[in-house]
Amino acid sequence: MMNNLAMRPARRDDLQAIVDLLADDPLGATREAAGPPFDPVYDAAFTAIDEDPNQYLAIAELDGGVVGVLQLSFIPGLSRKGLWRGQIESVRVQRGQRSKGLGRVMFEWAIHTCRARNCGLVQLTTDASRQDAHAFYESLGFSATHHGYKLNL
Numbered sequence: 702m703m704n705n706l707a708m709r710p711a712r713r714d715d716l717q718a719i720v721d722l723l724a725d726d727p728l729g730a731t732r733e734a735a736g737p738p739f740d741p742v743y744d745a746a747f748t749a750i751d752e753d754p755n756q757y758l759a760i761a762e763l764d765g766g767v768v769g770v771l772q773l774s775f776i777p778g779l780s781r782k783g784l785w786r787g788q789i790e791s792v793r794v795q796r797g798q799r800s801k802g803l804g805r806v807m808f809e810w811a812i813h814t815c816r817a818r819n820c821g822l823v824q825l826t827t828d829a830s831r832q833d834a835h836a837f838y839e840s841l842g843f844s845a846t847h848h849g850y851k852l853n854l
Contacts, residue, residue, distance in 0.1 A: 706803065708810045711758040711770070716747055718767035719760070722793040728828055729793070757814065761794075761807050768795040769807050775818050787815030789825040808841050 711719060717736075720743050724733035734740045750756045750772070761769030774788040789811050794803050815823045826849050827834050835845065 705764050706768075706806055707762045708759050708807065709762060711747070711751075711760045713744075713747060713751075715760055715767055716743055719743075719758075719770050722767070722770050722795060723791060725793070725796055728830070759807075759811070759814075761803060763798070763803075768798045769793060769803055771807055771811060773811055773814060775815075775820065781821065784821040785819055787811070787818065787820040787823040789823065792825075804837065805841070812841075 717739060720733060720735050720739070723729045724735035734742075747758070750758050755775040755777075757773040757775075759771050759773065760767050761771075769792075771792040772790045774790065776786040776788055778784055778786060789808070792804070792807065794807070812823055823843075825838065825843065827838065839845070
């Protein structure tokens with residue numbers, strides 16, 4: 702099945718599929734507005750991401766359909782001797798494709814892409830309630846080394 706999987710940059714015509722993926726879980730359902738009607742804030746956000754060379758919105762495509770999404774942010778820093786970080790966010794896999802290895806393939810691609818961009822560290826945040834995701838990230842070699850805090854503005 703994964704032989705037909707392709708990772709590629711998201712296009713504007715993928716936007717509805719991306720928003721649908723973001724909204725299709727218990728947390729996303731409370732944070733996203735999948736529509737209809739389609740909320741134009743997503744179009745503006747896509748434009749900002751697409752125009753920023755340190756952002757990469759990636760699609761997992763299987764047999765011509767969008768089955769996954771993730772966003773990579775490449776973050777320069779002064780600490781750790783000017784180390785670049787890759788930040789993985791907004792990871793979603795289509796409901797019917799979950800638990801089939803797609804997420805692992807997506808993460809392996811993301812880590813490889815961060816290495817290719819000379820990142821010395823890959824990081825992510827995850828909601829504290831996503832216990833299954835925590836175990837998955839640890840199986841990929843990630844360690845829960847920090848506590849994260851957020852402030853809604």
